[in-house]
Amino acid sequence: MKMKKFFVAALLLLSGAISMTAQTQLPPIPIDEAVRIGKLDNGLTYYIRHNEWPEHVANFYIAQRVGSIQEEESQRGLAHFLEHMAFNGSEHFKGNDLIEFTRSLGVEFGSDLNAYTSIDQTVYRVCNVPTARISALDSCMLILKDWSNGLLLQKDEIVKERDVVHNEWRLGEGPSQRLITKALPKIYPGSKYGVRMPIGLMSVIDNFKPKTLKKYYQKWYRPDNQAIIVVGDIDVDHFEQKVKELFGGIKVSPKAPKVVPEEVPDNDEAIYVFEKDKEMQVNQIMVFMKHDATKPEEKKNMDYLIEVYVKGVISNMFNARMQEMTNDPDCPFLQAQGDDSNYLLARTKDAFQLVGVPKEGRDMETLSTLIREARRVAKFGFTATEYERAKADYLSALEKTYTNRAKITNDAYGDEYRDHFLNNEPIPSIETLYQTMQMLAPNIPVEVVNQVLPELITDSDKNLVVMEWAREADGLSYPTEADMKAAVQKARNEQIEAYVDNVKDEPLIAEMPAKGTIESETTDKTFGYKELKLSNGATVLLMPTDYKDDEVVLQGWADGGKSLYGEKDFNSLKIFDEAIGMSGLGNFSSTELQKAMAGKNANADLSMTELRQYINAHSTPKDLETMFQLVYLYFTNINKDEKQFQNLINTLDMALKNVSLSPDAVYSDSLSQTLYCHNPRFTTPHVEDLPSMNYDRILQIAKERYRNASAFTFTIVGKFDEKEIRPFIEQYIAALPSTGEPAEKGRDVQTLAKGKVKNHFTMKSESPKATAIEIWSADAKYTLENAVKIDAVGQILSMVYLKTIREDESAAYSCGASGGINLRGGTPKLMMQAYCPMNPDKSEIALRLLHEGMENAAKQIDPDQVQKVKDYMLKQIDIDAKTNSYWVGVIDKMRTFGIDIHHDYKKTVEALTPESLSRFIREKLLSSGNWVEVVMLPEK
Ligand SMILES: [Zn+2]
Numbered sequence: 001m002k003m004k005k006f007f008v009a010a011l012l013l014l015s016g017a018i019s020m021t022a023q024t025q026l027p028p029i030p031i032d033e034a035v036r037i038g039k040l041d042n043g044l045t046y047y048i049r050h051n052e053w054p055e056h057v058a059n060f061y062i063a064q065r066v067g068s069i070q071e072e073e074s075q076r077g078l079a080h081f082l083e084h085m086a087f088n089g090s091e092h093f094k095g096n097d098l099i100e101f102t103r104s105l106g107v108e109f110g111s112d113l114n115a116y117t118s119i120d121q122t123v124y125r126v127c128n129v130p131t132a133r134i135s136a137l138d139s140c141m142l143i144l145k146d147w148s149n150g151l152l153l154q155k156d157e158i159v160k161e162r163d164v165v166h167n168e169w170r171l172g173e174g175p176s177q178r179l180i181t182k183a184l185p186k187i188y189p190g191s192k193y194g195v196r197m198p199i200g201l202m203s204v205i206d207n208f209k210p211k212t213l214k215k216y217y218q219k220w221y222r223p224d225n226q227a228i229i230v231v232g233d234i235d236v237d238h239f240e241q242k243v244k245e246l247f248g249g250i251k252v253s254p255k256a257p258k259v260v261p262e263e264v265p266d267n268d269e270a271i272y273v274f275e276k277d278k279e280m281q282v283n284q285i286m287v288f289m290k291h292d293a294t295k296p297e298e299k300k301n302m303d304y305l306i307e308v309y310v311k312g313v314i315s316n317m318f319n320a321r322m323q324e325m326t327n328d329p330d331c332p333f334l335q336a337q338g339d340d341s342n343y344l345l346a347r348t349k350d351a352f353q354l355v356g357v358p359k360e361g362r363d364m365e366t367l368s369t370l371i372r373e374a375r376r377v378a379k380f381g382f383t384a385t386e387y388e389r390a391k392a393d394y395l396s397a398l399e400k401t402y403t404n405r406a407k408i409t410n411d412a413y414g415d416e417y418r419d420h421f422l423n424n425e426p427i428p429s430i431e432t433l434y435q436t437m438q439m440l441a442p443n444i445p446v447e448v449v450n451q452v453l454p455e456l457i458t459d460s461d462k463n464l465v466v467m468e469w470a471r472e473a474d475g476l477s478y479p480t481e482a483d484m485k486a487a488v489q490k491a492r493n494e495q496i497e498a499y500v501d502n503v504k505d506e507p508l509i510a511e512m513p514a515k516g517t518i519e520s521e522t523t524d525k526t527f528g529y530k531e532l533k534l535s536n537g538a539t540v541l542l543m544p545t546d547y548k549d550d551e552v553v554l555q556g557w558a559d560g561g562k563s564l565y566g567e568k569d570f571n572s573l574k575i576f577d578e579a580i581g582m583s584g585l586g587n588f589s590s591t592e593l594q595k596a597m598a599g600k601n602a603n604a605d606l607s608m609t610e611l612r613q614y615i616n617a618h619s620t621p622k623d624l625e626t627m628f629q630l631v632y633l634y635f636t637n638i639n640k641d642e643k644q645f646q647n648l649i650n651t652l653d654m655a656l657k658n659v660s661l662s663p664d665a666v667y668s669d670s671l672s673q674t675l676y677c678h679n680p681r682f683t684t685p686h687v688e689d690l691p692s693m694n695y696d697r698i699l700q701i702a703k704e705r706y707r708n709a710s711a712f713t714f715t716i717v718g719k720f721d722e723k724e725i726r727p728f729i730e731q732y733i734a735a736l737p738s739t740g741e742p743a744e745k746g747r748d749v750q751t752l753a754k755g756k757v758k759n760h761f762t763m764k765s766e767s768p769k770a771t772a773i774e775i776w777s778a779d780a781k782y783t784l785e786n787a788v789k790i791d792a793v794g795q796i797l798s799m800v801y802l803k804t805i806r807e808d809e810s811a812a813y814s815c816g817a818s819g820g821i822n823l824r825g826g827t828p829k830l831m832m833q834a835y836c837p838m839n840p841d842k843s844e845i846a847l848r849l850l851h852e853g854m855e856n857a858a859k860q861i862d863p864d865q866v867q868k869v870k871d872y873m874l875k876q877i878d879i880d881a882k883t884n885s886y887w888v889g890v891i892d893k894m895r896t897f898g899i900d901i902h903h904d905y906k907k908t909v910e911a912l913t914p915e916s917l918s919r920f921i922r923e924k925l926l927s928s929g930n931w932v933e934v935v936m937l938p939e940k
Contacts, residue, residue: 026302029436032429035417036236038243042252043224046243047417049231051410054879058232059127059410060140062147063418066220067120068198069262077200078208078216080117081165085213086124087115088157090146095157096807098143103868105129105136106875108795109802117198119345120262121422127411130875131233138242141230145246148226151217155210163810165205167839171813172199173767174664175277179469184345186273187288187465190265193346223250225259227421231410264349266290270464270488272481276472279766281658281665282334283358283470285366287374288351289456290343290463296424302436304426309441310449313390314456315339317382320389321373321499324591327643332365333358334651338374340456347423351465352456359650363468364479364487371491378457380498381450391441392599400601400620402434404550459492471658504592508585508629513636516734518726526900527891530722532729536738537710540729543717543887550601552624552718553884554631555892556615558711559743562681563610565701570680571689572697575648577607579698582648584639585630597626604630606702610824611746613705615712621719628732635706635736638699645695656687663769663936671773671934674759679751709736711743715891717884750825752777753932760935768938770840774850775833778928780821782828782897787821788873788908789920790830794819795869796861796917797834800853809849811842817853830925840938847935858921861914873909 031037035049068079087098087109099109107113107129115124124147126140181197188194228247230239267290294307315338322336336356343349354374358366382390408430419425428436466484470476479487516535523530529543562573572579584590604617604627615634619627659665669684676682685693714733716725763769780786797817805815815836822829834854838846880886881902890902 028300029302029305029426029428030432032427032432034429035413035427036240038240040223040244040248042248042250043222044243044247044250045227045421046240047227047229047231047421048234048236048239048243049413049417050234050236051231051408051413052233053407053409054128054882056131056233056878057128057410057875058131058137058140058230058234059125059414060129060144061123061125061227061229061414061418062144063121063123063227063229063421064221065121065225065259065422067118067122068196068200069119069192070220070259071196071200071216074208075204075212075216076196077165077198077202077204078213079122080198080200081161081205081208082151082213082217082221083115083117083122083124084161084165085151085153085157086147088161089152089154090143091150091152092142092146094152096803098146101139102126102129102143103799104871106868106871108872119193119196119198120347123418125414127414128875128879129232134238137234137239141239141242141246144228148223148247149221149250153210153214153217158210158213160807160810162205163839164806164813166202167806167810167813169199169202169205170767170769170839171837173769174662175280175469175766178766179275179277179280182275183273183467183469187271187344187467188264188346189267189271191346192262193264193344219257220259222252222256223247224252224256227418229414229417229421231413231417261348262346264290264343264346266463267465268462270461270466270485272484273465273467274470274478274481274484275468276470276478277766278472279661279663280469280471281662282654283363283468285354285356285358285363285370286465286467286469287354287367287370288343288465288467289353289374289458290349290351290465291456293342293346293348293350299424299426302440305433305436306440306444309394309437310444310452311340313387313394313449314377314382314453316390316393317386318373318377320386320594321377323594325369325373326647327589327591329643329646331359332362332369334647334654336366336370336373338370357654360654363470364483367466367468367484367487368491371488372494372496374457375459375491376496376499378454379496381453382446383499383501384446385501385503387446387449389595389598395438395441396599396601396620396623398434398437399622400550402430403620403622404548405430407548464488471661502592503595504588506587508588508596508626509632510587512731513632513735515730517730518734526894526903527887529891534709534729534734536734536736537740538733538736538738539713540733541713541715541891542720542722542725543715543891544720544722545718545884545887547718547882547884549719550620551884552619552621552627552716552720553888554604554615554617554627554714554716555888556617556631556712556714557612557892558705558708558713559611559745560613560705560711561611561746562608563746563749564744567680568692569697569701571685571692572694572701573608574685574689575652575693576698576701577605578648579645579693579695580606580634580638580702582641582644583699584641584644585633586637586639588639590641590644600626602626602630604634606634606706608705610749611826615706618718621721624720624725625728628728632732632736635709638702640695640699642695649690649693652685653687653690656685656690659687663763663765663771666763667771667934667936670759670761670936674757674934675753675775675932677751677753681749682751707737708739708741708743709733710738710740712736713895715888717887717891746826748826750827750829752822752825752829752930754930756929756931758933758935760933760937762937762939764939768840770838770843770935770937771836772838772843772847772850772933772935773833773835774854775831775932776854776925777822777829777831777930777932778925779827780830780924782821782823782893782899784899784901784904784908786830786924787901788905789912789917790819790821790832790925792819792866792869792873792909792912793817793857793917793921793925794832795872796857796865797832797853799865799868800857801834801836801849804849804853805836805846809842809845810839811846811849812836812838815846815850832925843935843937854921854926858918858926861917863914866912866914866917870909870912874906877905877909
C-alpha cells in the first residue's frame with residue numbers, strides 16, 4: 001500500500017479549510033538555517049552548528065549509514081567488532097590512548113565517549129568536550145578522522161578484543177536475546193534482517209582472520225557513507241575548514257559498492273511464530289500488519305509532517321483505550337499498546353503493531369482482544385472527544401518544546417542531524433515546525449484521521465505476522481499455530497459496536513478551598529531564594545531560574561517516612577508509591593483523571609523513604625495552576641480506585657511468581673538480603689507478600705503522613721513569575737490542612753551489614769552467569785568533603801577496573817564502581833560499591849582484581865587518574881548547575897545538614913590529591929571493617 005498517496009489525498013480533503021490550493025506537490029519543509037550543511041566532492045556530508053546550551057562545551061559525531069546488514073555470512077558480528085576496535089589503536093591514538101586522551105579533557109568513557117552499532121547504522125560520539133582550548137577541539141576532529149579511515153586493526157589488539165566482545169554477548173544473553181535470535185529468521189523469511197543481529201555469531205567473533213575485518217572496514221567506511229556532525233559553543237567557519245582539510249583528500253573508488261536498502265518481502269499467507277524460554281517471566285503477544293515504509297525521499301514535503309502527526313495521535317488514542325480496558329477485572333491482558341512504526345528492525349517496512357501482556361492462561365483471548373480492538377477503530381474510527389484530547393496533548397507538547405527553544409541541547413541537535421543524514425528525517429527550525437503545526441493540526445478533523453485507519457489496520461492474512469513469546473515450564477501447555485489462527489479468526493467474525501467515550505466534564509477541584517495567606521517572608525543569604533511562611537504553618541521556598549523555559553519543579557517534604565511503621569505494614573509500604581500513583585484524585589478515577597489531564601503538562605507524585613515523605617511535582621509555566629491543584633488533591637482527597645489496585649496486584653503476581661527463573665532477579669534479591677541482614681523492611685517483595693499488601697492501609701498511611709502541611713517544606717524552582725505564583729500558593733498550599741504540630745521525626749531503622757560478610761552461591765541458568773558486587777561502608781558525617789571524595793574514589797576505581805579487569809584480563813565486559821553517601825537510615829553512611837558481571841571462567845581473576853583495586857588505592861593512586869577525575873568533576877558541575885533539580889538538591893542539603901554543597905564545590909575538588917584520597921580510603925572507609933561481598937556463580 002502506498003501510504004504517501006493516501007496522506008496527500010487526506011490533505012486535499014482539508015485544503016479548503018486551510019486555504020491551501022489543491023496541488024499534488026506540497027511545499028518542502030524548510031531546513032533550519034542555523035545549521036551549516038555541506039557535502040565534499042568525495043561525498044562526505046557535514047553538519048555544523050553553533051549552540052550555547054550547555055555553554056562552553058561541544059559534541060562531535062561521525063555517523064555511518066552502514067551496520068550489520070552489510071556483513072557477509074563470514075563477517076557476522078564484525079560491524080560491531082569494528083566499533084570496538086575504534087577505541088583500540090588508530091593512526092594518531094595508539095593502544096588505549098584515545099580513552100586516556102579524551103579523559104584528560106574531562107570526557108568520560110562510556111557516557112561522553114561512546115558508540116553504537118545497529119543493523120543499518122554505526123555512530124560514534126565524543127560529547128561535552130570543554131571548548132576552552134581550540135587545540136583540544138581540533139584533536140577531537142582528528143579522532144573523527146581516525147575513526148573514518150585511520151584504524152590500525154592490529155592483530156594483538158584484535159585478539160584481546162575477542163574476549164571483550166564475547167563477554168558482551170554473554171552479558172546480553174537472557175531470554176529476550178535468545179528469543180529474538182530464534183524468531184528473527186521466521187519473521188523475516190527471505191531477508192537478511194533475519195540473520196544480522198549486530199552481536200553476530202560467537203563462532204565468527206572467536207575465529208575470524210584480521211583481514212576479514214579489514215575488508216569490511218575498507219569496503220564500507222567511506223566518505224560517501226559518512227557524516228561529520230559538530231554542535232556546540234564553537235566557531236562554525238573554523239570547523240567547516242577543518243572538515244575540508246582533514247576529509248577532503250580521501251578518495252572513493254568509482255567502483256565502490258552502493259549501500260542498497262534491504263527489502264522485507266511481503267507474505268501472502270499469515271506468519272505465525274511461537275517461541276518459549278525457561279527464563280521468560282511474562283508472556284508477550286505481538287501482532288504486525290505490515291506495509292511499505294515511507295521512503296527517505298518522500299519525507300521532504302509538508303505532507304510528511306502531517307503523516308507523523310496523524311500516526312502520533314492514532315497511537316495516543318489507541319493506547320488510552322487499552323489503558324482504560326485494564327480497569328475491567330475481566331480484561332484478558334495486564335497491559336497492551338499499539339502504534340504504527342518500523343517493522344521491528346526494518347527501515348524499509350513499517351507495520352501497525354499491537355503488543356499485549358496476557359494474564360495467566362489467557363494468551364489466545366488476549367490475541368483475539370488485540371485484533372478486535374484494532375478492528376473496532378478501523379471500522380468506527382475514534383470519537384471526536386478522544387481526538388480533541390490527543391490533539392491537545394500533541395499541541396501542548398509542541399508548545400513546551402517551542403517555549404524552551406533557546407535551550408535546546410547539543411545532544412538533541414546532534415541526534416536530529418544524525419537522523420536527517422541516515423533517514424532523511426526533516427530538520428525544520430522549531431519556529432517553523434511550531435508555526436506550521438499550529439496552523440495544520442487544528443484544521444485536521446477526526447474524519448481525516450479515521451480515514452487513515454482502515455489503510456493501516458486490515459482483516460487480510462496478507463502481510464499479517466502474529467508472534468508469541470512464552471515462559472517454558474513443566475505442565476504448561478502452549479498454543480499451536482491452529483490456536484493462534486482460530487483466535488484471529490474469532491475476532492474477525494465478531495459483531496462489534498462503536499466505542500463510547502465517557503468523559504467527566506467538571507473541574508479537578510469540585511469546591512475551591514478557603515484561601516490561606518502568606519504570613520511572612522525572608523530572603524536566604526546564601527542562595528537568594530525567598531522563604532515564605534504560610535498561615536497554615538507550611539514553608540515555601542521560591543527560586544526562579546532561567547535554566548529551562550518550559551519547566552517548574554516542586555518538591556515538598558516532611559520528616560517521618562516509612563520508619564514510623566512496623567513489620568505488619570512492611571509489605572504495604574513496599575508498593576506505597578505505585579499504589580498511590582494509580583489511584584484517582586477528587587471525584588476522578590484514575591482513567592477519568594487521565595482524560596481530564598489531556599493537553600496539560602503537569603504532574604504530581606507521592607513517595608516515601610525511610611525518614612521522609614515527599615511530594616514531587618512539575619509543570620510548564622502555563623500549567624502551573626493545574627500542578628498546584630494536583631498537589632492540593634494528593635494532600636486532601638485521594639480517590640480509592642479498587643480496579644486499578646487489583647490490576648497492580650495482578651501485574652506484581654505475574655512478575656514475582658516466576659522471579660526465581662531470572663538469574664538477575666535472584667541476584668538482586670540475595671544482595672538486598674545480605675546487605676540489610678535479612679531485614680524484611682528492606683528486602684525486595686516476594687509473591688508470598690502480596691496478600692498482605694493492603695490498599696486501605698496504604699490510603700490510611702497516606703492520610704496520616706500528609707495531614708499536616710505545617711511540617712512540610714515546599715521548594716519551587718524554575719521558570720515562574722513570583723507575582724503570578726503567589727495567588728496559587730495562597731489558594732492551594734496555604735489551604736492545606738494542618739495540625740500545627742512539629743513533624744514527627746523518623747527513626748533510625750537501618751540494618752546495614754557490619755563487619756565482613758560474604759555470600760557466595762550458585763545458580764542454574766540457560767546460559768552461565770556470574771556476578772560480583774563488593775560494598776565497603778562506614779558511618780560518616782554528611783560533609784561536602786566526604787561527598788566529593790567518595791565520588792572521586794568511585795571514578796578512580798572505575799578507571800582501574802576498566803583497565804585491569806576489562807582491557808588487560810578480559811574477565812568482564814562491564815565493571816566499575818560508584819561511591820556516595822547513603823542517607824536512607826538515620827546515620828549517613830559512606831558507601832562504595834564495585835560491580836562486575838564476570839566471565840564465569842575468569843571469576844577468580846575478576847574477584848582478585850576487584851579487591852586489589854581497592855587495596856592498592858588505599859596505598860597509592862596514580863596522580864594522572866586523580867587529575868582526570870578532577871577535570872571531569874569541574875566540567876560536569878557547570879553543566880549540572882544549569883538544571884533545576886540540582887538546585888532542589890542544593891537547597892535540601894543546606895536545610896537538612898546546614899551544608900552549602902555549591903559554593904565550595906570547585907575548591908574542594910581542586911584540593912584533591914592522590915595522598916588525600918588514599919588517606920580517605922584508609923581512615924574513613926576501610927577502617928570501619930564493613931565489607932560485603934555477594935557472588936553468584938553458575939551451577940556446574
Ligand atoms: Zn559492544
